[in-house]
Every structure is written in structure tokens, then in C-alpha cells.
Amino acid sequence: MKKTLERGQALILIALAFIGLASFIGLAVDAGILFSQIGHLRRAVDAAALAAANQFREGRTVAELTASATEFINLNSVSTATAEIFVCEDPFPGHPPYTSAHDPTLCPTGGDPYRKFVRVEAQVDVNLAFLPIIGFNAIPIHANAVSEAASVDLVLAIDTSASEAFDLCTDTWDNDGDGVLNDCNGFPTNQVGPTSDADPDLCNANRFESDDIVGDDHTLLGDPIPDGDREDDCHPFEEIRAAAMQLLGRMYFPYDRMSVVAFAQTGSELISLQDGDNVTDVVNMALSPMQVSREPGNPPCDFAATGDPRGCTNTNTAEGMLIAGNEFGLYTREEAVWIVILLSDGGANAARDSLSADITDPNTWICPNPGATTGQPTWVQPFCRDPDGSSRHPSTHTWFDPDDAARDAADFVGCPDANSPQPAGCPAPGQGAVIFAIGLGDLTVNSPACWPGYPSCDADLGEQLMRYIAAVGDDGDSSTDPCGSVASGNDCGNYYFSPSGAGLIRVFEAIASRIFTRLTH
Numbered sequence: 001m002k003k004t005l006e007r008g009q010a011l012i013l014i015a016l017a018f019i020g021l022a023s024f025i026g027l028a029v030d031a032g033i034l035f036s037q038i039g040h041l042r043r044a045v046d047a048a049a050l051a052a053a054n055q056f057r058e059g060r061t062v063a064e065l066t067a068s069a070t071e072f073i074n075l076n077s078v079s080t081a082t083a084e085i086f087v088c089e090d091p092f093p094g095h096p097p098y099t100s101a102h103d104p105t106l107c108p109t110g111g112d113p114y115r116k117f118v119r120v121e122a123q124v125d126v127n128l129a130f131l132p133i134i135g136f137n138a139i140p141i142h143a144n145a146v147s148e149a150a151s152v153d154l155v156l157a158i159d160t161s162a163s164e165a166f167d168l169c170t171d172t173w174d175n176d177g178d179g180v181l182n183d184c185n186g187f188p189t190n191q192v193g194p195t196s197d198a199d200p201d202l203c204n205a206n207r208f209e210s211d212d213i214v215g216d217d218h219t220l221l222g223d224p225i226p227d228g229d230r231e232d233d234c235h236p237f238e239e240i241r242a243a244a245m246q247l248l249g250r251m252y253f254p255y256d257r258m259s260v261v262a263f264a265q266t267g268s269e270l271i272s273l274q275d276g277d278n279v280t281d282v283v284n285m286a287l288s289p290m291q292v293s294r295e296p297g298n299p300p301c302d303f304a305a306t307g308d309p310r311g312c313t314n315t316n317t318a319e320g321m322l323i324a325g326n327e328f329g330l331y332t333r334e335e336a337v338w339i340v341i342l343l344s345d346g347g348a349n350a351a352r353d354s355l356s357a358d359i360t361d362p363n364t365w366i367c368p369n370p371g372a373t374t375g376q377p378t379w380v381q382p383f384c385r386d387p388d389g390s391s392r393h394p395s396t397h398t399w400f401d402p403d404d405a406a407r408d409a410a411d412f413v414g415c416p417d418a419n420s421p422q423p424a425g426c427p428a429p430g431q432g433a434v435i436f437a438i439g440l441g442d443l444t445v446n447s448p449a450c451w452p453g454y455p456s457c458d459a460d461l462g463e464q465l466m467r468y469i470a471a472v473g474d475d476g477d478s479s480t481d482p483c484g485s486v487a488s489g490n491d492c493g494n495y496y497f498s499p500s501g502a503g504l505i506r507v508f509e510a511i512a513s514r515i516f517t518r519l520t521h
Contacts, residue, residue: 029130034139037078037126041143044076045083049120049147052085056118056149062087069120078124086119115335116149116255152256153273153336155324155433156244159344160293161264161314163443165234234292236440236501240343243504244287247341250512253280257336259327260286263320264293265313265350266359273331300362309383310365317348317465318402321409322355325431338433340413341511342469343504346443347461349384351402368399382447387457389464403461407468407478410435414472423477435473436511437466439497440504445489460488463497470495 048069055068062085069083125138244260251258260270260283270286293314301312324340350365357364367384385403386393392407393400415430416422422429439445444462458464471481474494482493489497496507 027130033128034126034141037124038141038143040076041073041078041122041124041141042145044073044078045120045122045143045145046147047076048072048083048122049118049145052120053116053118053147053149056087056116065118069122073122078122082124083120083122086121087117115151116252117146118149119144119146149255151333151336152251152339153259153328153331153333154251154256154339154341155259155261155273155327156247157261157263157267157320157324157340157342158240158244158290159264159315159317159320159346159440160237160262160290161345162292162295163315163345164237164240164292164440236345236504237290237292239501239504240440241287241290243501243508245284246505247508247512248280248283248287251280251283257331257333258283259324260290261320261323261327262290262293263316263323265296265311266316266352267319267323267355269323269327273327273333299360300365307379308362309379310362310367311359313349313365313367313383313402315344315346315348316350316352316402317342317344318351318405318409319355320344321406321413321469325409325413325433328431328433338431340433340435340473341438341508342435342466343438343440344444344462344466345440346447347382347385347389347465348402348406349382351384351405366400366402366405368401382457382461385461387461389458389461403465406465410469410472411478414469414476416476420476423475423479425472425477425479430476432476433473434494435469436494436496437470437473438504438507439463439466439495440501442499444497463488467492467495 051072052065052069055065060068065085065087066083069085073083121142121144123140123142125140127138248258257273258271259273259275262268262270270290271283275282296312296314300310303309303312321340321342324342328338352359352364352366365384367379368386384401386399386401389403391399393404395404395408397404411426411428412430413433414435415426415428415432417432418429420429420432439462444466445460447459447462467481467483468478470493471483472478474480474482483495486492489499491497491510496510498504498507
């Protein structure tokens, strides 16, 4: 009888042990299911946050952001999850702003600039395998991710020299009133010379023709009714303006900031990053009245009398780049992506000793002396430039010219800052900005500007300079040039070529699309 009782007790203990073991196995399996689903949901939310941030960049509504985020969660096989989107302000009608009540670290305080944060929160119920035995059928889990679309501090540096009216010579009108259509007096071959059909005074934004005037002979200027199709528009400058306006439409204020710099004989800041940080109209008001610059005149330019071109040339690329680079130092925003877009239609032929130098003093202008050795820059075309784009001289050299100054300015803008390793191609720390360079028109790749007097002259001096600037702006190192093996007149790396103003929309769209997104938790 005693042995029978002992056997019964053992069976009870074994049964209890199996129940305990099954419970531990069940808990382990359910815990595995739970943690697996948590990891899966987190990855899905990360992908959803990136997708939502990319839609944010396109100015979508919160409903569209939410749909995009939910779609990416579902694509990650979490089909029952629901997503909710929060942003820092209310640029979207009908959606409450994402305030500090959601996340006090996400939204700016104390006047700090807005950043393109998008917070995605998702919840899903995880069905368990064993715990339903004791009444726990499912456990809700949560995950969130914060994605940031890059805020952009963009400086648009535009060449406004007189050559930006080169297509005016193909409009079939007598724009200078001399009785000859499209004579242009050799423009743009004559860098310094008589007024031509391409005189910017004849085609700037304040000069209008009107097709609705009976008997319009296309010579009446100052017509008070602009018709939107002025026969004397400056082309391709009008296309430059239109492309810049379209780029402005891709900016997302108040998260992005935009500055506009113009350069011809000298450079000038039209709108600073501080001015263009939140009002589209401010930048629009700077772009709308921009005009092609006149050819420099006296003083100090007196080329006809002296043969000295100092102060007569008018493409000061170095100054445009220096002013653009200074924007980031004057109005620093560390979390933004710093970008400069440089647009020019030819090589640099003007530069000053400093941004504050007196333009009426011929000695202010950087232009190699006419007494230089044969084959080096002299006072014949291309004025103030080395005819060989592959040569470069330091600022202390006798032959230091505006092309050299422009390359120095590119190093200042594109080389990494002092806190970063310096690549071989950088002589000194710079601003670390990304630079895109746009060469516009045939003058960039096939300039006829060289007169007899040089043993040789590179026709693509403009493109050589623009590709150098783009190489520095690509990775901060001019010695690693993506354009090294690419034929002239083709896009490569951060360099874009447009043979006419009509192609600028494509170029600006291509640049605008190169925005990256980073993910944080």
C-alpha cells in the first residue's frame, strides 16, 4: 500500500513539472514572438519614416505622408499596423502642429530655425501562442522613428555679365537701331569694344515692347504695358531667371533658406541666407528685377586709349564664389546642408585684390603685366587670363590671374572645414559646402575670344574652370575629378552643361533632386 501511494505522488509531481515546463516553453515562445515582432515593427517604422520624409520634401499633405508611411509598414509584412505622422509646424491645412507635448526635443524653441523632422508612430497587436490559455490573447506593441529630410542652405551665384545676352543676337530684330538686323558688332568676340545689338541696356527687365500696339516697329522702348513676350528680352538671361524661379519653388520655407548672389565686374549679395529664411516673396523680389550688367566704363576702363584692360573685363567668378561662401560663415546653421549653385557662361576674366578694393583704381584689378614672358598672359585677348587652363599660379606669382583667383575661391567654398581631414587637393580649410557648377552656352566650351598673340589658346577655358569648381564641390578635393575622362560639353559629377537657356530647367531639376535624407531615433 505504501509503494502505491508513493507512485501516485510521483505522478502528481511529474504532471506539475510538465505543466511548469510547458509554461516556461510557452513564455519563451511568446517572448520570442513578441521581441521578433518588435524588431520587425521598428525596421518597418524606420523605412516608413524615411519614406514620409521624402514625401515631406515634396510638400505633401499629412494624409499623404501617413499613407506613404503606412504603405511602407505594410510592405514590410506588418499589415495590421497603423501609422501616425507628426511634424513640427502646420504647413498642411487641417492638421494640428506637432508640439512639444509629443516630443520636447523635436520642435524648435527660442527662435531656432525649423528642421524637417517627421515622426512616425505605429502600433500593432501581436497574437500570442500560449498565453491565450490564461486569457492573454494579444499584446499591443509600439515603435517610433524620427526621420529628417535635409534642410538646405542654398546660395545661388549667377553670372550677370553682358555676355548673358548672347542669344539676343538671334532674335531677328534691330535692337541697337543702326538699321542692320543681328549685326551684333562681332559680339561676343569683342570682350571690350563698341556697343552691340547685345547691349544689356536694350533688353533688361525695365524695357518693354508691346505686341498690342498697332504698327509696332520693335524699336519702341519704355512701353508701359509689358506683354510677357518682349522682343528685346535678354536671352538666355530670361531662361536663367525662369530656372531660378523654378528652383525657388522647390525650396521649402521656413525649413530651407536661400541666398542670391550676382556677379559681373564685381559681386554683390542680393539676398542673404538670413533674409531668405522664411519668405518666398523676399527671394522672388530679388530674382524678378535682376538685370544683365552693362559693360564696364570709365573709370577706370579706358582700353581704347591705353590698351590696358584692367577694370574693363566683367566676369568676376572669384568674387561671386567668395561672397557665396561667406554666407555660411555669416549665417551659420550647422545642421543644414550647405550648397552653392554657380552659373556662368564663360571663363573668369576679372578679379580684385579684395572685396572692398576701389574699383576705380586700375591697380586694384588682378591682371598679369604685359611684360610677361612670351606665351604667358598679356594685354590681348583673352584679357587677364592665362590661355592655358591647365596652368595655375599662386597669388604671389607674376602671372596670377582671375582664373587662378576663381580656383582659390572654389577651394575656400568647397574644401572641408578645419575640423575635418584635409585632402591632398586642398591648400587650406574651407567652408565644406557642396558646389554645383553650370556651364551655359557655347562660350563655355568653344570661345572665340583668343586674338593673335598667343602660341595657343584653350577654347574651353570656361568649362575647365567650371569643372574644377565642381570637382572641389563634389567631395572637397579637386584632385578627384569625376569629369577627368568625360568629353567636353557633357554633364559629369557636380558639373552640368546646358548649350542654351532652354536646357536650364532640366539642369536645375536634376540638382534639386539630389537631396539626401538621414535617419535618427
